[in-house]
Amino acid sequence: xTVERSDSLNQFELKISPHLHSGWTTKKVMWxxxxxxxxxVISAVIFFGWQQLFIIFTSIFFACGxxxxxxxxxxxxxxxxxxxxxxxxxxLALTLPPNFSLWATAIGSAFAIGIGKQVFGGLGFNIxxxxxxxxxxxxxxxxVQITTWTMPNYSIDSVTLATPLAxxxxxxxxxxxxxxxxGNVGGCIGETSGIAILLGGLFxxxxxxxxxxxxxxIIIGVFIFGxxxxxxxxxxxxxPIFHIFAGGFLLGAFFMATDYVTSPVTAKxxxxxxxxxxxxxxxxxxxxxxxxxVMYAILFMNAFVPIINRYTLPEPFGLRK
Amino acid sequence: MRKKTFKGGVHxxxxxxxxxxxxxxxxxxxxxxxxTCQHKGKDAIPSVKKGDKVQIGSLVAKENGFFSVPxxxxxxxxxxxxxxxxxxxxxLKNSVVIKSDSTKEKCYLEPLDFNTxxxxxxxxxxxxxxxxxxxxxxxxxxxxxxxPADKKIDFVILNACECEPYLTRDYRLLLEKTDEVLSxxxxxxxxxxxxxxxxxxxxxxPKAIEILIDRLKGNKSIEVIRxxxxxxxxxxxxxIKAITGREVPPGKLPMDVGVFVQNVGTALSIYDxxxxxxxxxxxxxxxxxxGIKEQKNLVVPxxxxxxxxxxxxxxxxxxxxxxxxxGPMMGLAQFDLNVPVNKATSGIxxxxxxxxxxxxxxxxxxxxxxxxxCPLNLIPTRLVRFVQLNRIEEAQQLNITLCMExxxxxxxxxxxxxxxxxxxxxxxxAFSMKT
Numbered sequence: 001x002t003v004e005r006s007d008s009l010n011q012f013e014l015k016i017s018p019h020l021h022s023g024w025t026t027k028k029v030m031w032x033x034x035x036x037x038x039x040x041v042i043s044a045v046i047f048f049g050w051q052q053l054f055i056i057f058t059s060i061f062f063a064c065g066x067x068x069x070x071x072x073x074x075x076x077x078x079x080x081x082x083x084x085x086x087x088x089x090x091x092l093a094l095t096l097p098p099n100f101s102l103w104a105t106a107i108g109s110a111f112a113i114g115i116g117k118q119v120f121g122g123l124g125f126n127i128x129x130x131x132x133x134x135x136x137x138x139x140x141x142x143x144v145q146i147t148t149w150t151m152p153n154y155s156i157d158s159v160t161l162a163t164p165l166a167x168x169x170x171x172x173x174x175x176x177x178x179x180x181x182x183g184n185v186g187g188c189i190g191e192t193s194g195i196a197i198l199l200g201g202l203f204x205x206x207x208x209x210x211x212x213x214x215x216x217x218i219i220i221g222v223f224i225f226g227x228x229x230x231x232x233x234x235x236x237x238x239x240p241i242f243h244i245f246a247g248g249f250l251l252g253a254f255f256m257a258t259d260y261v262t263s264p265v266t267a268k269x270x271x272x273x274x275x276x277x278x279x280x281x282x283x284x285x286x287x288x289x290x291x292x293x294v295m296y297a298i299l300f301m302n303a304f305v306p307i308i309n310r311y312t313l314p315e316p317f318g319l320r321k
Numbered sequence: 322m323r324k325k326t327f328k329g330g331v332h333x334x335x336x337x338x339x340x341x342x343x344x345x346x347x348x349x350x351x352x353x354x355x356x357t358c359q360h361k362g363k364d365a366i367p368s369v370k371k372g373d374k375v376q377i378g379s380l381v382a383k384e385n386g387f388f389s390v391p392x393x394x395x396x397x398x399x400x401x402x403x404x405x406x407x408x409x410x411x412x413l414k415n416s417v418v419i420k421s422d423s424t425k426e427k428c429y430l431e432p433l434d435f436n437t438x439x440x441x442x443x444x445x446x447x448x449x450x451x452x453x454x455x456x457x458x459x460x461x462x463x464x465x466x467x468x469p470a471d472k473k474i475d476f477v478i479l480n481a482c483e484c485e486p487y488l489t490r491d492y493r494l495l496l497e498k499t500d501e502v503l504s505x506x507x508x509x510x511x512x513x514x515x516x517x518x519x520x521x522x523x524x525x526x527p528k529a530i531e532i533l534i535d536r537l538k539g540n541k542s543i544e545v546i547r548x549x550x551x552x553x554x555x556x557x558x559x560x561i562k563a564i565t566g567r568e569v570p571p572g573k574l575p576m577d578v579g580v581f582v583q584n585v586g587t588a589l590s591i592y593d594x595x596x597x598x599x600x601x602x603x604x605x606x607x608x609x610x611x612g613i614k615e616q617k618n619l620v621v622p623x624x625x626x627x628x629x630x631x632x633x634x635x636x637x638x639x640x641x642x643x644x645x646x647x648g649p650m651m652g653l654a655q656f657d658l659n660v661p662v663n664k665a666t667s668g669i670x671x672x673x674x675x676x677x678x679x680x681x682x683x684x685x686x687x688x689x690x691x692x693x694x695c696p697l698n699l700i701p702t703r704l705v706r707f708v709q710l711n712r713i714e715e716a717q718q719l720n721i722t723l724c725m726e727x728x729x730x731x732x733x734x735x736x737x738x739x740x741x742x743x744x745x746x747x748x749x750x751a752f753s754m755k756t
Contacts, residue, residue: 018728265689
């Protein structure tokens with residue numbers, strides 16, 4: 001059957017509803033997260049010197065380069081402008097010690113994107129947080145370098161040449177909370193300043209990019225699991241507050257564990273994921289050989305995300321009991 | 322006053338300010354194209370032929386069986402053709418084309434007395450007048466009004482949410498026709514023999530809430546419920562949940578949980594049909610969007626083409642990009658402006674470039690925003706993945722057929738995946754597998 005159609009045909013766009021959109025795009029989300037890491041970059045420069053910018057630039061440059069190269073070789077659209085490779089590079093750099101070797105940074109960054117992300121099919125398909133995959137690789141490949149700490153600027157004399165976690169684990173020295181908030185303590189370049197990380201992290205929660213459930217459940221988990229041991233023996237085990245502000249905890253809780261791709265999509269799943277990270281973290285920190293456990297805790301729980309998603313599907317409307 | 326809501330949902334920009342202060346204007350075109358498919362169910366059968374003289378309110382198409390309603394002429398004039406014309410759904414439908422003359426002769430039904438009319442008379446009148454639900458689905462109202470004897474109805478809910486952005490039709494009706502709407506609600510309550518009614522209204526309409534509360538002073542049987550402004554608050558299931566706490570199970574109707582929902586526009590139609598004998602021939606609608614020169618609230622005869630309406634509203638702006646019948650969240654985009662409005666049309670939107678910016682689609686980030694937003698607690702991202710892989714059975718196990726295509730998931734998706742499009746496809750495949 002034919003129909004006489006007016007001239008207006010094709011003048012108007014045909015699309016399926018909804019015709020409105022929130023305005024968020026992948027690109028916008030990624031660049032907002034990059035932006036929210038700016039306070040951490042600034043704290044890195046303040047406490048460890050402007051030379052740390054070389055680490056950051058190297059890491060971002062090789063992350064983007066690797067992504068572009070692999071996309072070119074596999075004849076896919078080059079999408080480094082979406083900001084996700086920049087984010088991986090930036091996050092990796094922030095978890096490296098001050099004055100870390102640049103060529104090792106480059107290798108780690110290329111590994112993060114190549115093995116951590118592109119091997120799985122690129123954005124949205126990776127199982128493990130790419131920045132942490134790169135970090136884990138560097139930890140294995142350069143165990144000495146990656147635990148070589150530099151004295152921060154403006155440090156208090158009593159602070160030893162170690163991180164707060166190592167100082168407690170090996171010498172039972174408690175770093176003052178104020179220093180861990182400000183950031184003039186030993187540690188990875190972007191991890192030392194609690195204030196800088198909270199500034200970015202709370203911003204992301206406020207604009208609803210980061211779901212509050214994950215950071216909150218990790219913090220609650222640390223209070224539960226860390227608190228139990230603290231109550232058993234306060235001399236042997238640190239307080240939950242110390243757990244939260246020492247090492248890479250805050251950066252991990254707000255920026256690594258909340259990575260969209262490698263965290264659960266269901267509300268219940270997010271709580272389980274967060275509590276699981278806290279449990280593994282406390283066990284590694286208290287009983288493992290390493291003083292720090294954030295990275296392995298998150299990577300470990302990343303592996304459980306598919307199964308967590310599967311078993312936490314919400315009951316559809318009208319089928320709930 | 323209570324303030325209630327449901328879980329999930331989104332907050333799109335409202336754009337109601339464009340038309341919320343504009344009174345209804347009446348506009349009659351020279352010609353109407355009255356589709357025999359004005360409702361859910363079987364198309365009506367034309368009862369007139371080319372050359373016939375019809376008056377405002379004359380029957381032009383008879384109902385076809387039980388699940389169908391009659392259609393009446395909305396103008397006075399001559400039938401110039403009975404042909405297949407494009408319907409807003411994109412299908413060709415048998416239609417009666419009537420050229421209007423200027424005599425405006427009326428042929429209404431016999432008015433009934435408001436105070437003495439019986440439930441049976443109300444239901445019969447609703448059927449004769451061809452009234453359909455004006456909330457969007459265009460379900461024949463008389464069927465809704467006659468639930469099976471074993472279903473006990475506890476409440477009537479008048480849906481005054483109007484949660485779709487842009488639309489201000491129900492709001493203007495509440496302001497301009499308050500008494501008629503409330504009397505219509507009373508007739509509905511009498512027809513289904515229910516003593517208690519709620520009016521569910523979003524709290525972004527304080528003026529309407531004030532007027533309703535004022536009119537209902539001392540009336541214990543009708544209660545105004547202030548609801549949180551959130552899309553899709555006006556979806557039947559969400560509304561029932563927010564007001565009564567009851568959940569309509571998949572595949573069931575509101576009457577299965579003892580509730581009966583009617584739209585503001587339907588209540589007005591019922592009042593007019595019973596007390597004045599007017600069949601369902603006028604459409605109250607909002608014409609809005611930044612792509613049209615003058616945004617208005619209009620009353621037009623059924624069958625007016627959207628082209629005539631747009632011309633009446635000053636025409637399109639130079640950056641008009643998309644024409645939508647209905648609201649922006651669930652409405653259908655149109656390619657041909659000769660499409661007529663029907664009994665259940667609530668709005669015509671002309672959207673411009675600034676309102677519907679193009680955004681690039683990327684891979685799913687598994688951010689879970691769609692999961693958080695879905696009012697029906699589904700997992701849109703996973704359902705869509707299954708549809709993309711043509712694994713329809715797995716999508717069915719995750720209740721894809723429950724989806725009501727409200728669009729909250731696609732609205733919120735940062736990867737800009739056309740989730741609703743995939744869900745519609747998946748549902749269609751799932752339904753065709755069943756049969």
